[in-house]
Amino acid sequence: MNCNQAIAHALKAEGTEYLFAFPHNPVIDACARIGIKPIIGRTERTVINMADGYSRLARRERIGVVAVQYGPGAENAFGGVAQGFADSTPFLVLTGSYRANRLDITPMFDAVPNYRAITKWAGQIATPDVTLDRVRRAFTLLRNGKSGPVLLQLPMDVGDREFPGDVDSYRPARRHRSMGDPADVAELVRRLLAAERPVIHAGAGVLYSDSSRRLVELAERLHIPVCVTLNGKSAFPEDHPLSLGVFAKANTLPACRFVSSADLVLGLGSSFSIANQQASLPAGADLIQVLDSEVDLQKDYPVAHAVVGDLDLVLGQVLAEVDGAHPSPRPDPRPQIKAAHAEWMAQWSDRFADRASPLSPYHVIGELMAAVDLDETIVTHDSGFPRDQTAPFWKSRPGGYYLGWGKSTQLGYGLGLAYGAKLACPRKQVINIMGDAAVGMAGMDFETAARNRIGVMTVILNNGVMSGYGKHMPAAVEKWQADQLGGDYAALGRALGVESERVCEHDQLAAAFQRGLAAAADDRPYILEIMTRPDPVMSNYLQQFGLEQLN
Incomplete structure (x- = not known):
């Protein structure tokens, strides 16, 4: 048994169900041989996001695990790990590396020093005899203390070597809890x-x-x-x-x-x-x-x-x-x-009741909430206005879950998060709400859900612009319409194997939501592209009460 296979056995002992991965990494096949299912994405960042979403719902009982290629794979994964670190999510990243004697030679990418700033710990399996010790250390950190991602790097010449120990001696890491003084x-x-x-x-x-x-x-x-x-x-x-x-x-x-x-x-x-x-x-x-x-x-x-x-x-x-x-x-x-909630909602009721086309994003969100069982639904947003327009108004309930995120705000992050959440909680309805700008960052991974039968309903709020960016580049917008976007995302979804439809009118919403939810319940991903109008206004009362938004 080589070290790659020893790692796979340790992951199995830790309860790993899925290996979120982008080839190539020898651990992928080693895991597949012992029953850990590989979920192969289209980009490294999305598989990181999937492990992140999985871990958030598993709450340290199970840990999301990712495997990526040495060099360019580890480089491409950086953004996803940075987001997980900002939000303090525990997941394990397994990256290969160049041969150990080449890691200090330019331009060979060494993940350990480069990832230290965005992980709880970045370590290397330098010799075969420490393989299980390093895995145990990684899972101990993932299950205890402040949450955050952990990275383990395995040089290719170490992974192929014979493991000298007994994999059956591996004992899963425990969670240790203590009371306060x-x-x-x-x-x-x-x-x-x-x-x-x-x-x-x-x-x-x-x-x-x-x-x-x-x-x-x-x-x-x-x-x-x-x-x-x-x-x-x-x-x-x-x-x-x-x-x-x-x-x-x-x-x-x-x-x-x-x-x-x-x-x-x-x-x-x-x-x-x-x-x-x-x-x-x-x-x-x-x-x-x-x-x-x-x-x-x-x-x-x-x-x-x-x-x-x-x-x-x-x-x-x-x-x-x-x-x-x-x-x-x-x-x-x-x-x-109660009175404050009534006062607040009275200020927004016109937007939620507005049925005119193109549709108000607030109306879409309100109708979606009415269409689902909030106690059986997991929902997440994407970056920007889908987050700002959903988070204040979506009512989290004891049996449901709202995946809020945003200490880093990477466009497209919510898609993988929703996929991972569905794999962690397969009996729940999982919904991802994203804007058209985010599709450009993650849309190819619609196919990942189709191929792996991950039943997530994705709602795309398509308003044809990068909402809110005009204030950052007013001259570019005025002279060259630099905030304008275009695309038929329902057609894109169908081309990638996902049942998809475009909705333009209020009267189409309820039936479309039911079709999407029924498909997702049958482990078939579904895309609803809903044509909305730009409405770059959010519920924000900080200034009114002498508080600040922090950046």
Whole structure:
């Protein structure tokens, strides 16, 4: 048995179902021989995105794994890994490399030093005897601490050599969890109970720790409103009377109103980052963080207090401490939250009700929400206005899931994310909402879904322009219409083996959605190209409440 085969056996022991890959890499065939299915994409970036989406839904119980070629394959994969690192997603990238004695010779690409800035760890299997040790180390990092991608590089002359150990001795990496310091927990509760206008700021860490149930219990026990970050959308049910909705670049009026007036913001699994798609925290509020590692503490904001530990365990400690404190009832904010939601939706109701053609993107999103079972649906957006117009209004429910992303904002990323999510949760309906600009970045991978029977419904909002770019290049737009796009994307989908149709009128929407959902439920991908009009307006109340969008 050579080292490539030993890696495959270790992956099998770790529960790997799929190997997202672009040839060639000897690990692909080694995995196929022992029952790990290869999912071959059309680009390296998309297979990285698929592993990313898979890992987000598997929540560290299973890990997305990618294999790409040495040299150009590792080079092409860089963007996808960078996106995963920005959003702190745990997945494993296996890349080949040139022979070990050529890695320091120009222009041979050495992935390890080049990927260190965008991975949790980038390591090399330098000799056959450390093969399983490096795989075990990789999975230990993927399952513990702050999430992020890990890269392992295997030089071609090492992979082909005989593995000297016993692959049956490999034991999967475990997840290790710890409680917070009891004194830190007690101080958190003291501050929380003393606050008059606390708000919970829930991030993706709630999802990875599977602590939504305890988050709901804490919010209800103390009558605390909850907002979610873009990456943390789905951490708290948005039909709950204490839900403020998403607090990001695109946001809700209730979130901005309550956060701006908060005297304490409790960040649960939230990095408090000053980064793209984030919204600023109020200057006068005490900030408290609960995180599973120290990496994001005191990073961008002065934090008054923190607890480091597994979020679900820490929330259990917090709830026990609250019970012992016998707190006085806090005024119930639910009537004010309900009124704020009604005020907000009244400001957008005309757009959602507008049936004129070309269609309003808001009308399309509203009709799509009405067509699906929100408890059985996973949805993601693409970069730009599909994100900004969907994220504030899509109501995440306990059984459903909204894949929010955007600390890096790569066009086309959502397509692979949706494919990976469907493979992780095959019984759920999975929907990808993208714009026509994103099709140019990822559209060839429509064929990947057809070939692998990945039943995702993709909704393309085709408005014929790169929405919002005019302000960045006004002269180019005025003189040469540099923001104009064209294409028949339903025809493209059909040419790539995907059932596709173009929708132009409101009266066509409901039936088209049902056809798409029925096809996806039968493991057949479906594309709905919907002709929309440019509407570069998003729900953003930051400035109104003295807050900022962060870049």
